[in-house]
Amino acid sequence: MGALAEFSDDGGTLRFTGDLLLARLGDLPGRLEHYAGNVSTIDLSGIDRMDTIGAWVIHRLAKEKRAEVTGVSDAHRHLLEQVGKADQPVSTRPVHVSPINRVLGEVGDAVMMTGRTLLGLLGFLGATVIAFGSVIRHPRRFRFNATVQRFEVVGVSALGIIGLMSFLIGIVIAQQGAVQLRQFGAEVFTINLIGRITLRELGVLMTAIMVAGRSGSAFAAQLGTMKLTEEVDAMRTIGVSPMEALVLPRTIAAIVLMPLLGFYASLIAIIGGGLLCWWQLEIPPVTYIARLREVVPITDLYVGLIKAPVFGAVIAVAGCFQGMQVEGDAEQVGTRTTAAVVQAIFLVIVIDAFFAVFFERIGWI
Template sequence: MTVLGAPDLRVEPQDGRAVVHVSGALLTAYLADIEAAFAQAAPAEKHVQIDLTDVPAFDTGGAWLVSQLRRRLQQGGAEVQIAGAVDHLALLETVTTATPEVTPQDLPEHGRLEWVANIGRNLVFGWQDALSLVSFLGQTLVGLADIIVRPHKVRWASLVTHMQDVGFNAVPIIALMGFLIGVVLGFQGASQLQQFGAEVFVVELIGISVLRELGILLTAIIVAGRSGSAFTASVGSMKVQQEIDAMQTLGLDPVRVLVVPRVLALLIMLPLLGFVANLFGLFGGALMSWVSLDVNPGMFVTRLHDNIAVKHLLVGMVKAPFFALVIGVVACWQAFQVQGSSTSVGKRTTSSVVQGIFLVIALDALFSIFFAQLGV
C-alpha cells in the first residue's frame, strides 16, 4: 500500500515571476497542517504560477485551498497560472465555480443625513408590514366566514385542543390576576376616598374599573403574552421545518388549517376568560373593602346591584372578540414571517408579544373614545 506524503508549500522567484510549488497529497485530512502556509503565501510579483506537478492526490478540500489562494492573489492584482494540474484541473474548476462570491459590504455612512435615510427606510418597511398584516387579516376573515357558512368544515379536534390551551389552562392565572387587581383597587381606592369621607363609593370605583376596562384589558394582555407567543413559536417552528410548504404541496391552505382554528379558539375563550377576571376582580375588591373599610359583602353586593349598570359589563365584553382577533392574527402573521432559522422564531415570537399588547392597548383607547362619544 502506497503511503501518501503530507503536503508542503514553498515560494521561489524564477525569471521575474513567483512560483508557488505545492507537493504532497492535497487531501482534506491534511488541511489543518497546510492551511496556514496557504494563507501566508503572498508573493510580491505580479506574475504567479501555482505548480501542482508534485501533487499525487487531490480532493475537494485541496481544490478549495488552491482556489482560495488563486482568488486572493488575483484580487491583489497578480496574474495567476496553474501548472501541472492536468489530472486535477476539472475538479479545481468545479470547486472554483461552486464557491460563492463574497462581496464586501460597505460600512453604513454616519453623515448628518443618515438618520433621515434610516427613518425613511423604517417607514417603508413598516408600510410593507402593515399591508402584509392587513392582507393576512383578510385571509383569516375569509376563512372564518367560510366555516360560519359551512360549519361542517370546522376542524373540531384542532379547535377543542386550542380552546383548552387558550382557555381552560389559563383560568388559574387569569383568576389570580383578577383577584389581585381587585385587591389593589380596593386598597388604593380606600386610601384615597377616606380623605373625603366617601369610603362607600369604593364599590362604584371597583365595579366600573373592573367591568368596563381592567378586567378584559389585562386578560387580553396576559393572553397575548401567553397564547400569542405559543402560536408564533409553534407555527414558526413548522415554517422552519418546511411543514407549511408540505401542506401547500398537498393542496391544503395553511391559513385555514393553522390560523383559523387558533383565532376561533381565541374568539370563543377570551370573553369567557374576561368574565372570570371580572368575577375574581369583584371578589378581591369586596374582600379588601371589607377588611379596610368595613363594607360588608352584603352592602357591597347591594351597592353593586343598585349603582353599576349592566352597560359597563357589556362595554367590556364587546371589546373581547376584537382583542381576540388582533392577538390571533398578529401572532400567526408573525409566525408566517419566520425565515428558516430558530433565531428567527425567537425574534418573531418577541415581536408577536410586543405588537399584540401594543395593538390591544391602542384598540382599547379607540373603544374608550368611541363609547365616550356615544355617551355610553
C-alpha cells in the same frame, strides 16, 4: 506530479517544475515563505499545469522578492495577470453620519417596517376571513377537535393565572382608591371605582394582555416551528389549507373565549376588591353587592363584552401572522414570538382607546 522548486546558481534563478495545483502544492508555500535567499528570476518553463492558487503563490513570491517571471505560457500568463489585477489594496473611507441623520434614518426605517407589518396583518386578516367563509360554505372542513383543543389551551388552562391576577388587581384598586378617597371622606365611592373600572376597562384589558403574552406567543412559536420543519409546506402539498387547519381554530378559540375570560376576570376582581372593602373599610358584603347594583350600569358590562372578541381576534391574528412569517433558522422563532406579543399588546391598547372614544360619543359612559 507535485510542484518542485529548484534554485540554481546562474543569477539567482528559481525554477519550478511539475503542477502548481492546489492538490499538488503540499508544503511548497510554507517553504517558499521561509526561503531567505535572493531570487531575481522565477522560471516557469517546467510547469505543466497551474490553477489560481498556484498563480497566487507565484505572484506573491515575485512581489516579495521583486523577481521577474519567465518561461510562462500564454494560458498561465493570463492567469497570472488576473491574479495580479485582483491583488489591489482596498481603501475605505470612514462614513461619518451625524447623530441627527442617524436618528432620522432609524425612525424612517421603523416607520417603513411598521407600515409593511400593518399591511401584512391586514392581508392576513383578509385571508382568515376568506378561510372562515370557505368553512361556512363547506362545514365538513371545520376542524372541531382542533378548535376544542385550542379552547382548552386558551381558556381552561388560563383560568388560574387570570384569576390570581384579577384578584390582586381588584385588591390594589380598592386599596389605592380607599387611600385617595379617604382624604375627602368618600371611602364609600371605592365601590363605584371597583365596579365600573373592572367591568368596563381593566377586566377585559388585563385579560387581553395576559392572553397575548400566554396564547399569542404560543401561536407564533407553534406555527413558526411548523414552518421550520416544513410541516406547513407538506400540508399545502397534500391539499390541506394551513389557514383552515392551523389559523382558523386558534382564531375562533380566542374570539369565543375572550368574552368569557374577561367576564370571569371582572368578577374575580370585584370579589378581591370586596374582600378588601370588608376588611379595611368595614363594608359588609351585602352592602357591597347592593351598592354595586346601584352604581354600575348594565352598559359597562356590554362595553367589556363587545371589546373582548375584538381583542381576541387581534391577538390570534397577530400571533398566527408572525408565526407564518418564520423563515431561515430557529432564531426567527424567538424573534417572531416576541414581535407577536408586542404587536398584539400594542394593538389591543390602541383599539381600546378607540373604543373609549366611541362609547363616550354614543353615551355609554
